Amino acid sequence: MSITESTAKRYELQDPDVRLMLEVRDDNAAAFEELMLRYQNRLINLMHHLMGRREQAEDLAQEVFLRVYRSRKSYKPGSKFSTWLYTIANNVASNARRSMARRKEVQVDGNDEGGIGPANPLDRIAKAASGQMPTRMIDRAEMGEVVRLAMETLNERQRMAVLLSKFEEMSYADIATTMGMSVEAIKSLLSRARANLKTALEPYLEQGAKPPAE
Amino acid sequence: MSTPNDDNLVPVDDAEQQLVAYLDGELSDDERIVVEARLADDYDYRQRLQRLERAWDMLDSLPRMEASGSFVHTTVEMISLAASQELETIQDRRKSSTWRVLTITLAASLIAAVAGFAWVNYSATSENQKLLTELPLIENMDRYQKVDEVEFLEQLRKEGLFVSEVDDGV
Numbered sequence: 001m002s003i004t005e006s007t008a009k010r011y012e013l014q015d016p017d018v019r020l021m022l023e024v025r026d027d028n029a030a031a032f033e034e035l036m037l038r039y040q041n042r043l044i045n046l047m048h049h050l051m052g053r054r055e056q057a058e059d060l061a062q063e064v065f066l067r068v069y070r071s072r073k074s075y076k077p078g079s080k081f082s083t084w085l086y087t088i089a090n091n092v093a094s095n096a097r098r099s100m101a102r103r104k105e106v107q108v109d110g111n112d113e114g115g116i117g118p119a120n121p122l123d124r125i126a127k128a129a130s131g132q133m134p135t136r137m138i139d140r141a142e143m144g145e146v147v148r149l150a151m152e153t154l155n156e157r158q159r160m161a162v163l164l165s166k167f168e169e170m171s172y173a174d175i176a177t178t179m180g181m182s183v184e185a186i187k188s189l190l191s192r193a194r195a196n197l198k199t200a201l202e203p204y205l206e207q208g209a210k211p212p213a214e
Numbered sequence: 215m216s217t218p219n220d221d222n223l224v225p226v227d228d229a230e231q232q233l234v235a236y237l238d239g240e241l242s243d244d245e246r247i248v249v250e251a252r253l254a255d256d257y258d259y260r261q262r263l264q265r266l267e268r269a270w271d272m273l274d275s276l277p278r279m280e281a282s283g284s285f286v287h288t289t290v291e292m293i294s295l296a297a298s299q300e301l302e303t304i305q306d307r308r309k310s311s312t313w314r315v316l317t318i319t320l321a322a323s324l325i326a327a328v329a330g331f332a333w334v335n336y337s338a339t340s341e342n343q344k345l346l347t348e349l350p351l352i353e354n355m356d357r358y359q360k361v362d363e364v365e366f367l368e369q370l371r372k373e374g375l376f377v378s379e380v381d382d383g384v
Binding site for chain 1: 226230231233234235238240265266268269270272273275276277278279280281282285286288289290292293296297300
């Protein structure tokens, strides 16, 4: 789909990151560094939660920035910069998952559990929940682990949609653009994902356990 | 646009979908009014909303990673390397393109030369061939010029006038 001049102009005016990327297109290294500083943590976290591998997250984020650099000469703003960036990130993550599948690697979680305990995340959550004393608040690290396991119950697309919605605060329309789906499909995908999360976290919701404040 | 066939871990009804869209601020004004009216009247519906909301809030507990201090530096290095490789590739392409042009020019010149030589050679050969074919005529040109008609010569030949000129090596 070709991007009209008026669309490009509109995004250039609205989005400071688009303006930075246009400077990158003109080989401004400082602008590229600024974009990296703005997005590095967000991208690394996205990759970490998508792939479940801490050590892989930085490599994949670097791959995304490399692709941004390589695409600079053909860049034309047809959306917010973040939407464009996460579209690249989605492709990089998909490729990484495909090559992992080809290598028949088993997804290992971030904290080196080494496959101990039930393989099914839902069973592991239930196991974790059974160890909870109803009267105590579970600490943040425990809660983080429980939520991470709950995220594992989602398929790749649900996980991506959840991460973009929750942490990037993207609209359904932007998520649809990023993932190459329709807005209706995203609406359905997110409602299923959130229903799955609710089901996975049910034991904690029942106990009224809440993550403690920072 | 494909719909994943493995998204159906938990059946989702329209009401749940509306609640999620409501929480995400994705409903139109009319739809929002309908959901809020039902929330005011329906306890179970309200409970569903709260559970969805609480599960969503729990995502804030996910561990957050910070980029290592060297992330930008190593990324810039990686990109510099990629850029220099790109430059090499472009230069190699230019070199090979220059060689290609030279080779094509040389080949074209060679073909032109060969074709020219062949043409000249053919022309010369065909001229010589013509001379060879017409050699008896040329040799006897002086005689033929003294004769007005070919029929007269033919008559002389029949009468055996040219027999002595047959060179049969005997």
